Amino acid sequence: MPHPNPTTARAVITALCRAGQVAKAREVFDGIKSQRSPDCLNAMIAGYVLNGHDSEGLQLFRKFQTSGFDPDQFTLSRMLSISANLNASDEGKQIHTFIVKKNLAVDIAVNNSLINLYFKCKSVGDAEKVFNCMPERDVYTWTVMVSGYATSGSLEKAMDLFNKMPCRNTxxxxxxxxxxxxxxxxxxxxxxxxxxRERGEVPNKSxxxxxxxACASQQLLDTGKGVHCCLVKLGWIKIVDARCTLMDMYIKCGELLDVQRVFNEISEHNIVSWSILVAGYAQNGKIVxxxxxxxxxxxxNVISWNVMIAGYVQNGMQDRAFGLFIDxxxxDMRPNCFTLTSLLSGCSSLKYTRSGKRFHGFVMKVGLQSNTSIGNSLITMYGEQGNVGDARLxxxxxPQYDVISWTAIVAAYTSNNDVGEARHIFDQMPQKNLISWNTMMFGYLQNSKNIETNIVTGVTNLDALSFFYEMEQSELKPDQFSYNCALSAGAAIGALEQARAIHCRTVKRGFISDLGVGNALITVYGKCGALNEAEMIFHSMTNPDMVSWNALLTGYSQNGQGSEVLDFYEKMQKSGVxxxxxxFVSLLTACSYLGEVVKGQKFFYAMEKEYGISPTKEHYACMVDLLGRAGHLNDAESIIINMPIEPDAAVWGALLGACKIYGDTVIGRRAADQIFHLEPDNSSxxxxxxETLAAARLWEDVAKLRAVMKEKRLLKEPGCSWMEIRNQKHMFLSDDSCHQQKDSIYATLYSLYGSMIEESYALDSDLLISV
DNA sequence: ATAGGGTTAG
Structure with missing residues (x-):
């Protein structure tokens, strides 16, 4: 090739680079005499950048820098942005030093690139220094500052600057x-x-x-469709990127048909569009x-594999996910941190402790252990496996935490019954979001659910509720999950007035149509005996699901309204849920109240044979109760003896309860012996x-039993009740005779509930109040 | 300068 002059050479280099022939362009560049023409150098460097060979561009620049060549402004700003892109901050700072040393003239563009560089390497202070010293600024300057603050996590500073900008562009x-x-x-x-849009600024494709x-993560299908229309109108829809983002939006909104439709409109598919399609099906449960x-x-590519592996994990198909990892x-496809986080999250149960350890080993082997997401997944995995020690380790x-790390360790403690430590960490968190708050609140709820952990941790549902009020006072606003937790806590302690107040706020904040919130409301109203309100919520639902029906049925059954349970069950069947x-627990309980032995037996039979639900201990307890209350004590006992699963104290307790009614001391003693065996300290x-023995006037036996109880210190079990009167919470212990407002509370209660209280007094004199 | 798909916390 003859030696072209610099102008021709520059044109040739540019053309070759545009055609993707960087190596050839370099040959031309090396062949010309006037290599040092900044034009040619810039064209060559631009060509490298265009073809994604940033580092070669940087090498070329370095070669010229050492040979005493003075780059022009254009080259400088380009090199600075390459350094920023490559995350080579040292390189960029060297160039800055070079500029200062040589006292080179610096224009706006170079300063802008410097700001960009410093933001990229998180030296916000240096970026600000450059910005403050600039004699002149342009839109680019302001924009790079705004986006710099924004991506460095100072949204406030970014917005502040954005408001101060003399002029803005798209x-x-x-x-x-x-x-x-x-x-x-x-x-x-x-x-x-x-x-x-109001200001008349023209949006572009980006x-x-x-x-x-935003539509995708908020599942705003209508807005998303609107944007789809705009893209079509403005002709941007032809761009594959746009279609890919559209597909992603439709995936997140669960519109698989639209995903497939947009995919089909793409004339030339690439690896991205294919991967999105796979993700679409995988994330919507269509794993096959x-x-x-x-x-x-x-x-x-790696991402395609990651999509498939994550899909398997999300659909509970761990074995397939692990198999794909081996494949x-x-x-020869290298798994990365995304692959491993998915796999580790698939090991979050006791069943996969061994696999989890193996993947952890792999993480160490490939040196991913200091990655924050990996650490987060490990914390969660060990936490869920009941291994708080390793989670803490x-x-x-x-080396570095984000909100997820903090939240994950809080969750690890709450799911392992250490609410105290969880709260301690929660209070130390440098940043908290909605999920962090919800995690903590859910932790309170979980740990107050069963009596065993309640005694160990001392956590009550009131803690969950007061945490909810704390959350309402914080700068974050509760979401549907928070309301769900608060209402469940309210249900557990029968906080009717508080539930009503929270109900109002769910309406105000627009969460009333959320299915979970609706279900929680039905539950809390049902538990509090406010069945009209429970039904009202139920009827206002557009699509009640199984949980909604169950909440209503449980409400009626817990309040002894057996025939309502049966009526609503008929409606439930008609609605196809x-x-x-x-x-079935509700149905059996209802039959028990109504004395409908045959009906109950039919339900019990149908449950297994027609609906394929194997009975649990709870169902057996219901059956024992059903038969026992009807006086069929022998049948009740033989049910227990023939149970395919191990009966627990509750099952025997149902039998004992029936024996108390009928004064059967023989079977009663047998049942009690079983309970003493299972739970030696079960005072009830x-x-x-x-009481059974007393009813049969076996006073000596009663005395012996009391002696045993005294020896076991079971006589004074502090039963505890929550009582809410006129929006005030009161707690009573069974031996608490000095609650300050006791007399006035009794008076109020009496006027409200009258005979109900007398009845509960008569039933259980040890407990002061139980409503 | 903003810039397509994958992960982790309730």
């Missing part, structure tokens, strides 16, 4: 919208987008894509379809047996 708006969106503030992002992302598409993909390694040795084991069994 990119400035986009940076701000994108910052809010990627930090999880989708609503703010959308708000800003609407403001942008704007719409960010808005689509996903697998089929995955296997038929023309080519795959991946065999096929991981947490303590992690399938019953589950909870449904002692009391029930004592």
């Amino acid at each position: 990119v400035s708006w986009n940076s701000m919208i994108s910052a809010y969106q990627s930090e999880g503030y989708d609503e703010m992002a959308l708000d800003l987008f609407y403001k942008m 704007t719409f894509l960010v808005v689509l992302k 379809e996903a697998e089929r598409i995955f296997n038929g993909m023309p080519e795959r 991946m390694i065999k096929g 991981i947490f303590d040795t992690m 399938w019953p589950n084991r909870v449904t 069994a002692y009391i029930a047996l004592a």
